[in-house]
Every structure is written in C-alpha cells, then in structure tokens.
Amino acid sequence: MDFYAHQERARAASRRLTALFVLSLIVVVAAVNGAAALGWMLLGGGTRWPPYFFATNAMVTLLIVFGGAWVEWQRLRGGGAALAERLGARPIDESLPLHRRLRDVAEEVSIGAGAPVPSLHVLDEGSINALAAGERPGLAAVIVTRGALERLQRAELQGVIAHEVGHIVSGDAELNTRLTAALYGLCSLRLAGLGLLGFALKRESGPLARFGAPRVVAFVAGLVLSGVGALGVLAAQVLKAGISRQREFLADALAVQITRDRDGLGCALRRIAGETVAPLRSDYAGLVSHFLLARPAGLRDWFDTHPPLAERIARLYGRRMAPIVSVAATDAPATATQAAQTKHVYGPEAAEAAGGSFAADTIPFVRQALPEATASAPASAAPDGRAGSATAPQPGTGRDGAASIAAAALITQIRSASLGFETAGRWLVALVAGQTSGEPDAALRASLDWLVSPGGASLRVPLLELLLARVRRWSSGRRRELLDRCRRAVEADGHVHSAEWIYYTLARHRLSPNASIGARQRRAPSTRQAQSRALAALFAMAAAVGEASARATRDALADAAAMLEIPPPASTPDEVGTTELALALDTLLGLAPLDKPLLLKVLFTLARTPGDPNYDAFVRAVAAAIDCPVPRGAGQQIGARRGEPVAAG
Template sequence: MDFFTAQDHARRKTGHLVILLILAVLALIAVTTLVIAIAVHLMGGVQPSGPPGSPQTVDLSVQGLASALTFELVAGVAAVVLAIVVLGSLFKQMQLSRGGRAVAEALGGREINLNTRDADERRILNVVEEMAIASGTPVPSVYVLEDESINAFAAGHRPGNAVIGITRGTIRNLTREELQGVVAHEFSHIMHGDMRLNMRLVSVLHGILVIGLLGGTLLRSMRYRRIGGGRRDNSAVAILGMGAALMLIGYAGTFFGNLIKSAVSRQREYLADASAVQFTRNPQGIGGALVKVGTHTRGSYLEAAQAAEFSHLFFGQGLRLGFNRMMATHPPIEDRIKRVMPDWDGRFQVTWPTAQAETETASEDSAKDSAKSARTVGMMAGAAVLTGASARSAIGAMGQPDQRHLDLARATLDALPESIRTAAHEPFAARALMYALLLSQDREVRARQLQSLEQAALPDVYRELQHHAQEVLLLDDQLRLPLVELALPALKSLSEEQARHFRHCMGLLIKADGQVSLFEWTLYQMLLHNMSERDTGSANRKLKDLQPECQVLLSVLAAAGQDDPAEIHAALHAAEKELPFALAPTEEPPGMGALNQAVEKLRRLRPLQKPALLKAMARCIEHSGEIRPAEAELFRAVADMLDCPMPPLLTE
C-alpha cells in the first residue's frame, strides 16, 4: 500500500468508525431509554392487588412498560445521552489539543533533554533524528517513560505535533538496530495516518465511557441514602437501579468501542511491522525487538494508570489480557515475528547484552556508519547533481523510505559541524541558527539585518547568533533544510509568547531588503507550519477545483528553475501533463503572498488528489535536467505543508 492509498484508507476508516460508533451510541440510547422506562414504571406503576392493607405488586406487563415508553421520554433520553457523549468527547479532545505531548504527559512521560548526557537517551535521540530526516517528517520530540517493560508509541494529530514515547526498558535492553526497527515502526504510524486515527478514537471512546462514569457517581451518591421498604423508598431503589444500569450501559459501550479499536489496531500493526522492515532493510531489527518483548519478564505491559485509554497506540500489547483475548489491541507476538522473520524457530531465546558488549557493538556500528557517511558526504560535496529522476524517486518513496535514505540522513547529520548540531538542540541557539539562515550574503543588507535584530532579539539569542553566524553562512545549500528539521524539537518547546517574538524577529530579517526571496518564504512557512496548530479544515477538495492555485505554485516553481521565459513556459507545459487541466503561460511569476494563499488552499486536497500535484511539480523540476537548491527546497517544503513526508532527494 503506497503512502497516498494508506492516507486515504485511514481517512475512509475514520468514516467507517464514525458509523459504527454512531450505532453504538444508538444502542446506548435504546438501552438507557428502556432502563429509565422501567424506573419510571417502578416509581409510578405500583398497583394494589387486593383489599386495602394487603401486599402490593408491581405491574411489569408488556402493556404497562409500553405505556411508559412515550415519545417525549425517548426524545429526552436521546438528547441527554447524545449531550453526554458529545461533551465527553469534546472534553477529551480539548485535553489532547496539544497533540502527542498531552498523551506522553498523561502516561507519565518526561521529555528527553536534547543535550542529555545519558548514553541511552543520546542513542535514542540519534536514532529518531536519523529516521525523521530519512523519512522527510519533522523531527518529533522524544519522551521517556520510566517503565522497565519494552514498549513505545507515536502520538499526535499530524506529523508537526507528533511525539515518540519510549520506555526505559526499551532503550536499555535493545541494540541500536532493534531500536531502529521499533522507531521505524512508529514512524510508519505517523506517515500513514494511523496516529491521527488513533487520537480520534481516544476522544470518541471517552464520550461513551462518560456514561459509565455517571453511573458510578450515582451509585456513590447512594452511600448517604437509606433504602428501606415502603412506597416512598421507590425513588431510592430507582436511582440505585439506574446507577447500576448506567455503569453497565457505559461499560458495554466502551466494550463495543474497544472491539472496534482492537480490530483496526491489529491490522495496522502488521502494516507498520512490514514498513519497518522496508525502511531499515533489516528484519532482524524489528524481529529481534519483538523476540525480546516475548522474553522479557515484564514483556510490553505498562504500569501507567492511563495505559488502558491509549492501549491501541503502543508498539506492543500494553495491558495484561487474562482470558479476554477479544480485547487485544495487537496481534499475537508470535504471528508478528513470523511475518518479519519467516525462519524464526519459535523459541524466545535471546542473549541480553552486557554493558561491555553493548559498548563494543556500538563502537563497531559507529565505525561502519562513519565509513558509509564518509562515502555519502563525498557525494554530497562532489559534482553529483539532483535530476528529475531524484524528484520522481522521492515521490515513490513517500511513506516507504529505504536504507539509502537512512544512509543519506546519517551522512547529512555527520556533515553538519558538531557545534551546529549541538546548538540546534538548545532553544536559544536554535532560534539563532534560524536567524543566521536568513542573513543575506550581501554585506550591506546583512548589516541592516543585524542592526534591527540587535534591538529586537533577546540578548542571549543575539550572542548565539554572533557565535554561529559565520559557520551557518558557509553551510552547503543541501544542509539548510536538514538543519531546520533538526532544530524543530527545540523550537516547538517555545512558549506561545516566545514563538510570537521569534516570528516577529524573523519578519524583521526578511523585510530588511524590501523583498521576500523564495528561500525566505520556504523557511518561514516550514517553521510556521510545524510550530503552530493551524487547521487545514476538511481534506475534501479536488485538484480541478484548485486550478488557479496550481497555476500559482507551478509558475513560482518554474521560475525558480529557469531564467529564460521560453524555458519557464516549457516547464509549465511539461507539468500540465500530470494535471486534468492546462496551465496558462505567465509573463511574471506570482509574488510570495499569492504563493502563500495558494498553498493554504492546496493543503485541503484529498489524499488521492495530491500525487498528481507532486508529480506535476517533479515534471516542472526535471525539465531543465537538474534541480537547483531553491527548487528542491520549495518542492520538499510544499510537500511538508501538504503533510506528505518527502524523503531527501537522492543523487544519481
């Protein structure tokens, strides 16, 4: 399943789940109505069965109950149940509005300091950074759960606010290649839309659970009431019965929702395992991690109080099931291992590495990685060029990166000076690096930029800028976007006020020369997209409905790759072969304001409408035979803003 089909499948699955959950709510309404009808009948339907003073009986005949089921009762119960479910879901949705951070903190996670000295934490951060750059997704923040089990999760509404959570037992007990397998599995959930679907499930299921919680509240209130015989105690009996019924109804609804959640999660786990193998080209990575889960004394079971609520997000089964196998959110671990390692003998036997062996293995892996990186860095610094094939290859690899992209990501990180990599992990210095990327090569313009920034920027940030500016100015163009991606976790940790001031200072730098360059627009929009919670609205637009926006985007892209007007027109003509409409030749490329408005509307494209646009962009790029840095940056930035993770473009 390719990236766009997976995204569309996740979107359609959301619709199917909504239908099933609506049916569950309707069942709740029906059962609740029946319970309340019985309660009303009990409170008002006691009939004398003999002469005065003789025992009284309750008429529970069908006719008697039917008389209590009035339209007003059904409508009122439906309105109350719907209100409870909707308000409960909205409340949970508000709690999760911060994306993956809210989930990680609810599970007791702690964000790993990007400049941590802990060797285990440093190793997992390196793996996550490599995977993110190789897959073209923003580098997510990493949270550690102080739990000795082997488990992990990805959470967030979209790649820009995703986090990776991982237990202490995972980073302590797995080798580097096994960590790569686990992290690649979680990146598959991020790229293929599973993460967004899982977050929606959390909110909706909480709405159903609220009914059971309300029943529990009613039962607890009965502690202070005395229940005895006689007619005047019927109300207390009814409240007690209603509380117990609401608890049963609520948990029945949750059970039904969990069955839906489990059915979806099990299939997506198989797909994520397969993606991890394709990404790393190493079945032993994810397979070895799964074998260790089956061998470990704690397995993948978490102790976090809210683990049940987020059980479908985890890498492995987070809860002990006992006899209730129907509620498993993950396939049997034996089946998962067999799928990625068909030759597995079925025995859970592993050799747990000692600290010395782990250090030696890490040194060997580092030496191998350095040798690979040296070769790739040589290609990056040499005469190799990005061609049209590079763009088409990147589109084909979206959601399915492979070992070549991982090698290039390692090489890219190695090519960045150590001082720059360290600075990208610190919020003050990360802001300074972004300012440095906007500094002009023209000395006069740069002097005006520095003067305005000295007055506006925080003193500590300005000092960091002076320290790193020259080094950033000398960076190869191919390292600019990776540096932005590397700095994102530190920038996303800024408060709302700090982020606002950061954007203001960037605006001053951009406006210093009175015009907005293509790179300035690209950098600003990438940061804005990944640091904010801008909602695109529903993704329901077709490409043919956005012809003017496509015209603007492709005109800017064509002008970035060609200087001759005739070649610009030829590039547009090549691009329109992938589109359901023709493109008009333009005398002057549109401005950055028009480009911004166009991309905002194009973000609402349906998943299966996006490939045509990206292929049109690739056609436009390949027309000249090679890709300029400005073209490559715009190509990948637009893909990022469309929430399409574009892997690095590979050289021939």
C-alpha cells in the same frame, strides 16, 4: 508507498469505523431502553409509559455518549502532548543521557522521514513499548516507555521511533486520536454510572445525609447505567477491533524504509517477543491500547488490534526468527550485559560500539551526504546471519573535505546543551538567508559558507531541520524573534530570491505556533476556484525552481487538478509574488489530509534533475506549509548525493 491504494484503505477504514460506531450506539440505546422498560414494569405498578419515554431515554443516552466524546476530543485537540499527559507520561529531561539519546534518534528519524520532530515523552513503565498520537503531524507526540530506553540498543530504538513516525506519516496517529474520543464516549455511560454509585454509597454527616430518597434513586440509576455501560465498554472493544491490522505491517515497512535497516526494528520486536508485555498501569491505558507498538497481555482473537509479533517479525526477515531474551528492567542501563547481547545478535563490532558509548552520536543521512567519501570496508557477517555494519565513510581531503569536517563539528554544537540564543540566531540566518558574515569563528564561518554553496547543498536542509528541531522547544517569543531576524536578513536587499523564500518558509512553518493553523485557514478562501488559483500559483513557482518546461508544467498541473478534483486552471501566472504564494499555500492547507501527499508526489515530477537538493528543499518547504510529511519514495532521500538511487517506496 502506493498513495492511491493507501487513500482507499484509509477511507474504507473510516467508513468501517463509522458504521461500527453507529451500530454500537444503536445497541447501547436499545439496551438502555430495555433496562428502563424493565425497571418501569417492576416499579411502575402497571401504569402506562410516560409520554416520550423511549425518546427521552435515547436522547439522554446519546447526550452522554456524544457529550463524553466531544469533551475528550476537546482535551486531545491540544495535540499528542495532551494524550501523553492523560496517560501519565512526562516530557523528556535533557539532563539525562537516555533521554538525550531518544531526542537525537527522534530528530534523525523525523528529518529523514520529512516530518516535523514530534514532542517526546517518557512513560514510567518497565516493559518495552511506544505509541504515537496527534491530530496532525505538527501536533504529534511519541511516547516511549522507560523499559524501551533502558533495554534497547540505539539501532533498535531508532527502529521503534521510525515505526511510530510511520504511523504519523501514514495518518494512523490522527485516526487513533479520533477513535480514542469515540471510545471515551462509549465508556461514558459506565463512568456516569460509577459516579452515581459513588455518590449513593458515600458516607456523609452533613445535610445530605438526611435525604435518603435521592441516594436510593442515585444508587438504582448508577446500577443500571453501570450495567448498560458495560455493554458500551464491550462496544468500544469491538470498535477497536475494527481497525485494520495491516496498519502495523505498513508502519513496519515504513520504518525499514526510513532507517534502511530491518534489524533495528526486527530485533526490538524480537526482544518484545521474548517477554510478556505487561498492561500499562494508567487508568487511561484501555483507551489507547490500539496505539501501542506491541499489544499488552489480555484480549485475544478477534478483539486484537495488532497482528501476532511472530508474523510481523517473519515479514521483516522473510523467515521465522527466535525471540531475544532481554535483560530485566533496572533503574540504570546495564551496559555490559547489553554489549554481550549485542555481540550475539549483531556481531563483535556492534558490541564494541555499544559498550563504548551508550549514547553514540551518529547521523546516517549526514554521513551519506559527506562529499568525497572514501570507499567503505566490506561488511562482516554476524553470527545470526545479519550483515555487520560497514565502516562509516570518512570525509576526504581538500577544501570540501575540511568543510565537511567543520560541518560535523557544527552538528555537535547544535546538539550540545550549551547552544545559546545568539549563536542559534547567527546560524539560522546563515542557513536561511545565506549570510555567514555574522559568524565570528573562522572555522565555523567556512563551514557555513560551504553549506550554503552548491557543494554543501545536500546537507543544508538536514542541518537547518536539526537546528529548527532544537530551537522549536524554546518559548514562542524567542522563536518569533529568531524568525524576525531571518525575515530582515531575507529582505535586506529589497528582493526575495527563490532560495531565500524556500528556507524561510520552511523555518517559519516549523517554528510558528500551532495556533496559527486555524488563523491561516480562516484567512484563506476555501472554494474550489480559489484552490484552482492556488494550484496554478504553486506550480508556477515549482516550474521556476525545478526548471521544468511549459509542457511538463501544464501536464503536471492537469494531473494534480484531476486527482484533487479541482477545476483545472487555464494557465499558470508568469510571475508569482511571495505574498500570493503564501496565500496559495494557506488555501491548499485546507485540502483533505489524504490529498496532500498526492499533490507533493506530482510536484516532485517537475524537477528537471531528479534529486536536485534545491528542488527537494522547495517541496519540503511546501510540505511544511500545508502540514504534510514528505511522501516516502518521492524525489530524493534527504542527505543523499545527486544521482544516488532512492530506496523503493
């Protein structure tokens, strides 16, 4: 991804939406004043306007609009989970196989994308759709409809989740959340008018029934506000239309880059194209239609926030592709029918896999990292021209091969519902501090020994992220206790090594409560000079981990300071303590969201050996600390072996 171009597009989108919002406010205020003036001329008996008549109308209108937007923004600041609740979605139930499959897919995609695993919710809708929301990556949520879980194959669901994670990585989810608050503010006039009409028309037998005048006033005011509020609703539609359609193309491209498979998302979009996308039944759905994977049936032309599905599919495949007629939504997955469809779309091998295990457990980035992998079998062609999946590489023989097989067993146990607190604590201490002596099972201890050795370095971060994703759903008290165990293990010898700091920092920021973000920002200085010192401390640590030369460090530091518009530090410190480095990361947390990927991009250039798993783990820990996904195309793909080429950004 070209972050300079993306940054400029994002800023242009923000300016465009701000201008449209201001223009919408001007039109709404003018309409309110026009309606009030007309009402005064009809009912005022020819008297002059009261003092500050128009100013009062404007102030009341702005108070309602901005008040509604502020209230909704406060509701949504709880993260994407708050929006999911407003929409009527429920958190996943891990006792259900389809929900477990969604959880596994989301973990794989998020780890591969270098982003925190979002909270997952299911919306009880029969159509295929999904959306992502959240003020920042650490608070993001992905909402998937029941129809998507029931009718999409695993690869297709993976493509859909990767598309939504792409929105989170590129900052679209944050923009959409802010836009929803603005839309709610513009619709507040109509909501207020409908509330007054409801009061005026409500039949009551109590004392209020004797007061006819207030009801008449409420009825007239409600009628006026509802009429003018309809203009606010129209302005909200115009504001949504101001969103660039290019963001959907970008999210599609990111999904393919994350999964390295165009057919997953492509076939999901073809299934959606083969049916009518029904509008969501929630009353809140109108405010989030711009979030959705596919546009519901309804508005067209310049009100569209999504490009046509046919155009998105053509961009993925390089040619036009026919829609796929999907099975109807049911309460249980139609496995046999899906297998038949898969045979037509993907080929007989994929159909056999789909029919055999609906929740097949595969982790592509783990398979790629297994050492001594045997050569894969040639890919077979599917009937529609798609290359069939090659035979998955199998671990070889020898000590590393046996250890990698044990690592696969470790993955299975991490994902099992029976993962206990003590077991998770032992494995977390092993992966963070490299201390495996606490594991009583000899085979698992050998697997952990291999993971913390140079031979298993490329798998250490993915498995740690997988374990952290599972533990993250536990209570805050349990998470704090696990972090305390890791901290005591790291500090046991009185010295914190760089590798221990890296993995502990990653674990701490994945498991820390979200409320700690505000406390960290208040504790850290936010001046440009403080950011300059923080940059110097960070690059000193990066040079030590990446074994970069003094000249390369100096040049990279100057480049980062120039891009971030921070005064360039005179030099980097010779040594950096863990406390100083933690304060530096807290300071850099205050950078603008679009500046953080640029910083990480520059950090990647300091690796003496491109794709070094230890240095990639360092950058991932920094990304977690400053609440930013790892940029796509930078450094090494997680789980790839050293020297393996990286997919183009």
